[in-house]
Amino acid sequence: MKVVPCATCPLRPMPLFIAQTDAENALIETLKRDQVVVLADRTLIHEGQADAPLYTVLSGWAFRFKTLSDGRRQILNFLLPGDFIGVQQKMGDAAAHGVHTLTDTVLCVFQRDALWELHRSAPSLGFAVTWLTAHEESVVDDTLLSVGRRNAEERIATLLILLYKRAAALLPDADINGVPFPLTQQHIADGLGLSLVHTNKTLRKLERRGLHRIEDGRLHLLDVNALARIADLYGDGKPAPRPLI
């Protein structure tokens, strides 16, 4: 893929794309240092790696993760086009988490101090970055609620709905043919704090009940209401109704 000028960034129409004026795009263009392609299933940033650059996902899927020394891995969240990579990392610091690709991925590379330049030269963009960072935290919050308090069936229903929404938001509206879903069951397991085997059994149970289907790398939600009921999800972050007693 050719290097994309920020002014014609394919992500620009998306609401999550923060720069809207020409001046803002020009500034970002200045800070953008490169554009790289990473193949699927590669570790882009290793845990503890120093001096990792700042990225933005232009296309493709990836995930952030942490591991324990015996190999147990926890996926912290999934990264889709428009997401930042590496904001958590103070300049000169070691990455507290790794980043690994799920698909072939195109990334915009920014110089390490781009964040500071952004704040200095365009406070509105700096503010947007703060908000984006806070938003990513709230995604992790949701996962923590799942992993800490939902059982396997509820966790999987939650993940399927939330990932479906994120993936669908990146697609042209009329696309009813499911959404791309490049995760293996191992990734689902690692994202939800479950074992691979139990993930498989739970996934099959939901599938046999006709709630969803995963086929040819695409996810189809066949009964969103049933899934949402299982997940205890209510619309878009509206507070859940409480039982009276």
Next chain:
Amino acid sequence: MKVVPCATCPLRPMPLFIAQTDAENALIETLKRDQVVVLADRTLIHEGQADAPLYTVLSGWAFRFKTLSDGRRQILNFLLPGDFIGVQQKMGDAAAHGVHTLTDTVLCVFQRDALWELHRSAPSLGFAVTWLTAHEESVVDDTLLSVGRRNAEERIATLLILLYKRAAALLPDADINGVPFPLTQQHIADGLGLSLVHTNKTLRKLERRGLHRIEDGRLHLLDVNALARIADLYGDGKPAPRPLI
């Protein structure tokens, strides 16, 4: 407590206090709207509450949490002096999580658009807020790793160490007499995705082995090395050594 001028903020000596110049303090002072005291065990912000203000913890402990509709609760992270409350919340949006006090707490209240003013008028402070937000996310990341992949004993050891460090960092250096620890076992359970009973049993097991002691609302770590070994924690975020095979 009298209203504290930001210039003489007791948190100022702490490294986590971001404003360092007089101009910066003056700006913050401008945005600070009030200072409130909240008693222990009160819900400061309800889940789904709209228009919650922006706070800063001046003294006392609190926590962020989410609940499912049947009452299951997950504590997302603990808030200590110097922490922000409410950055995640886009202006005019509903809070995605609740905030509840553990102790009597003094909070600085900021107008809802203070964050934007900060970015606009003092980019260096705006940048600091971004970084603080990213840092809070990395705390949640750590918890997610625990809850997703550590067993009960490991989770508790991890929590004790990390909370001890945070609490100790707020204390005068020479204080060897443990650190304040206002959590009940129910809070520990809700923070680690465990049941109250199992939390109690695990806590007692560690205590009987002489690793720690919780007494009169203070936490003492009697064998940090053993705890760190159990937790699979290595220094300050240094990458864990891998077994060769």
Next chain:
DNA sequence: CGACGTGTTGATCTCTCTCAATTAGAGTGG
């Protein structure tokens, strides 16, 4: 003094993990 919150402990129960084995597809080399 009784009610209540917190901590403690024992006895089940069950959800999830671990171990094992099989199937299916994709890719590779002979």
Next chain:
DNA sequence: CCACTCTAATTGAGAGAGATCAACACGTCG
């Protein structure tokens, strides 16, 4: 074209960590 290998998905069986249920102890407080 066919064995061979690898990865991902699948399923069964047994084991275990942690949940749930039930009691009780202790201190505080109205």
